[in-house]
Amino acid sequence: MSQTFASLRFFNYRLWFAGALVSNIGTWMQRVAQDWLVLTVLSDNSGTAVGITTALQFLPFLLLSAWAGVVADRMDHRKLLVITQLGQGVLSLALGAMTLLGHVDLWHVYVFAFLLGIVSAFDGPARQTFVSDLVPPASLPNAVGLNSASFNAARLIGPGLAGLLIAVIGSGWVFVLNAVSYAATIIALAIMRGGELQRQERVARGRGQLREGVKYVRRRPDIIVILVVVGVVSAVGLNFQMTSALMAANAFDKGAGAYGLVGSVTAIGSLGGALLAARRRRPRLRLVVGAAFAFGVSATLMALSPTYEVYLVTCVPVGFTALTMLTSANATVQTTTSPRMRGRVMALYMMVLMGATPIGSPVVGWIGEHAGPRWSIGVGAVGALAVSLGAAAWVVRDSRLTVSYQLSRPFVRVRYPTPAELEKETRVRAAEDILAQQLEDRSAQP
Numbered sequence: 304m305s306q307t308f309a310s311l312r313f314f315n316y317r318l319w320f321a322g323a324l325v326s327n328i329g330t331w332m333q334r335v336a337q338d339w340l341v342l343t344v345l346s347d348n349s350g351t352a353v354g355i356t357t358a359l360q361f362l363p364f365l366l367l368s369a370w371a372g373v374v375a376d377r378m379d380h381r382k383l384l385v386i387t388q389l390g391q392g393v394l395s396l397a398l399g400a401m402t403l404l405g406h407v408d409l410w411h412v413y414v415f416a417f418l419l420g421i422v423s424a425f426d427g428p429a430r431q432t433f434v435s436d437l438v439p440p441a442s443l444p445n446a447v448g449l450n451s452a453s454f455n456a457a458r459l460i461g462p463g464l465a466g467l468l469i470a471v472i473g474s475g476w477v478f479v480l481n482a483v484s485y486a487a488t489i490i491a492l493a494i495m496r497g498g499e500l501q502r503q504e505r506v507a508r509g510r511g512q513l514r515e516g517v518k519y520v521r522r523r524p525d526i527i528v529i530l531v532v533v534g535v536v537s538a539v540g541l542n543f544q545m546t547s548a549l550m551a552a553n554a555f556d557k558g559a560g561a562y563g564l565v566g567s568v569t570a571i572g573s574l575g576g577a578l579l580a581a582r583r584r585r586p587r588l589r590l591v592v593g594a595a596f597a598f599g600v601s602a603t604l605m606a607l608s609p610t611y612e613v614y615l616v617t618c619v620p621v622g623f624t625a626l627t628m629l630t631s632a633n634a635t636v637q638t639t640t641s642p643r644m645r646g647r648v649m650a651l652y653m654m655v656l657m658g659a660t661p662i663g664s665p666v667v668g669w670i671g672e673h674a675g676p677r678w679s680i681g682v683g684a685v686g687a688l689a690v691s692l693g694a695a696a697w698v699v700r701d702s703r704l705t706v707s708y709q710l711s712r713p714f715v716r717v718r719y720p721t722p723a724e725l726e727k728e729t730r731v732r733a734a735e736d737i738l739a740q741q742l743e744d745r746s747a748q749p
Contacts (some may be wrong), residue, residue, distance in 0.1 A: 310446040315438040315495045316425055322491030324453045329463025329484025330609075333395060335563055337412065340402070342548050344474075345409040352409065352544045354668020356416050361664070363420035364657035368428065371404070372650020375428040376643070380436055381492050383502075392485035394419050399478030427657065428650040435637070435645065436500050445582075446498050446635045451630040452578050460631070462570070466563020506608035516647030524638070525588050526648070529632045531596050532595050534655040535626030535690040539597060540602060540683030541568060541679030542627060546667055549676035555611040568615050572622030576630065577732035588635060592694045594628035606661075606680040 310316050338353050346352040375383065398415045401407045438446045468477050520526050543566070551562040601620040608614035633652070640648045670677030 306445070307578055308449065310438050310442050310449055312391065313442075313499070314440055315499055316434075316446060316449075316496055318491040318529040319399040319433070319437055319488075320449060320453055321486040323450070324457055325487035325613065326484050327454050327457030328461045328464070329395075329481035331457050331566070332465040332468070332477050333481040335462045335465035335566060337416070338545065338548050339465075339469055340407075340474040341409065341412055342425050345407070345412065348377070348552055350549050350672035350676075351665065352668075354542075354671075356412055356666040357504065357542065357545055357664040357668075358662075359413050360416040360420045360423075362417065362659045363424040364427065364654055365485025365659075366587075367400065367421065367424040367663075368514070368650045368654030368657070369647070370650075371425040371653075372647035373738065374425060375432055375646035375650065377430075380429050380433040380557075381495070382427065382432060384430045385489055385492055387422050387706035388485045388488050390422040391426070391677045392523040393418060394422065394570040394727060395485075395569070399475050399521040400477030400481060402473070404476060404694065424657075428646050431633070431637070431649045432646045435642065439501060439636075443638055447634040447637060448578070448630055448670045451576075451626060451633070452574060454461060460567070460570075462563040464563070466560040470560060470565075478673075491604065516644060516651065519641075519644050520648060520651055525695075528697055529591055529636060530691050532591060532654045532694050533629070533632050535660045536595055536598065536625075536683070536687045537656050537669060538597065538659035542664050542667050542679070542683065544737045545664060546671065546676065546679045546683075547681055549668075550614060551611075551672075554676045555614070557611060561611065565618060567613065569622040572619035572624075573626040574622075575619075576623040576626030579618035579713060587631070590631045590699060591628055591635065592691050592698060594624050594631060595687050595694070596691035599684045599691060602680055602684035602687060606677045606684060662669065669686055 311320065330462075341352050341356050342348055342350075370405060370635065398412070399412060400405070424637050434446045434450060435443055450575065454727055465477055468480070501540060520530070547565040551557040553677060555561070583643055601617065601624050605614065605617040608617055636652050637645065667679045667682060
């Protein structure tokens with residue numbers, strides 16, 4: 304088996320990959336159908352309404368992800384995922400039934416988007432960390448890359464399929480089909496071989512566990528840089544559902560099928576970025592920063608597209624650079640984090656990645672509605688360029704970064720600490736903090 308698909312040799316991971324692919328196709332179908340329903344049926348082509356829907360769906364990540372990470376570190380990941388998948392399936396089925404019966408209003412979609420967001424907030428950290436249960440540590444970067452490939456293969460299929468189904472059977476049936484798709488993941492989880500799971504250390508109940516996770520991240524400047532870059536780009540740049548709907552309907556006067564095609568073409572680039580990331584044995588911080596800058600350049604070209612056809616072409620590099628950034632960021636955080644802290648750290652990562660959307664999407668939607676859809680993309684391009692340049696400046700100034708020069712190729716060597724070195728440095732800093740606190744407590748005693 305090639306290096307790109309190496310993790311598929313593990314039985315449990317194959318099950319997970321297949322089940323997640325089916326479920327993710329359904330999820331992307333629902334996202335497209337939901338935004339199209341809000342934009343064209345429940346509002347008068349209102350970008351603000353679509354932005355509010357997106358914000359409500361991702362707001363729970365901002366509010367609950369930190370606690371969801373504590374739950375992920377305590378609970379069995381497989382059991383937690385069965386619960387969250389069932390919850391999402393029931394909510395999708397209920398929204399579909401209301402839509403088919405003609406009883407859905409805009410505020411109903413708002414409520415269901417928020418409830419789905421609550422369940423997804425607990426599903427996210429468990430889903431991210433469950434990968435480490437399925438493959439050995441050495442295969443984790445590859446498995447993370449393939450997870451992104453599965454997600455984006457679904458994104459390649461889902462929007463286009465949703466566009467066709469919306470035109471043929473309507474949004475309500477798309478919601479029902481998404482509800483059915485969750486069964487694939489639940490069945491995969493149920494038939495996995497328990498003896499082949501890589502059992503991770505479970506954290507016992509105790510006080511201060513959330514605070515412990517925050518302190519861990521504070522001692523890791525490299526993770527902080529990743530969170531800042533991903534947070535800014537996510538808030539103002541990764542609003543593809545909304546900006547694509549605005550561009551298709553308002554800038555190019557296209558229908559649901561053309562809107563779905565935009566998502567599928569974007570996913571071609573995203574899938575390429577994910578598969579390329581799966582081949583990397585060790586993700587690097589500089590790749591995250593470089594990909595964010597490349598995303599800013601690509602998004603600038605997208606905003607300036609004169610025709611729908613040119614816009615479709617620019618979707619490929621935008622999808623490629625966005626997924627290169629996200630997959631590299633995800634793998635870097637996971638592979639350089641202590642296993643007992645991974646759930647909480649990944650929860651903070653998900654909180655920034657998904658929780659930034661409620662902050663940025665209403666603003667981007669408002670800009671798209673009042674300044675034009677091109678500006679809704681342009682603001683994301685400017686944000687990505689600015690934060691990537693700032694992060695690059697930090698990386699260059701970081702004292703742990705060593706640069707050496709030589710007369711033969713490669714002429715310049717840049718070295719950053721390995722994951723083991725970063726983990727050792729974090730433990731030393733934690734010990735120093737504990738010692739400093741003890742000394743402070745003693746000096747305060749009478």
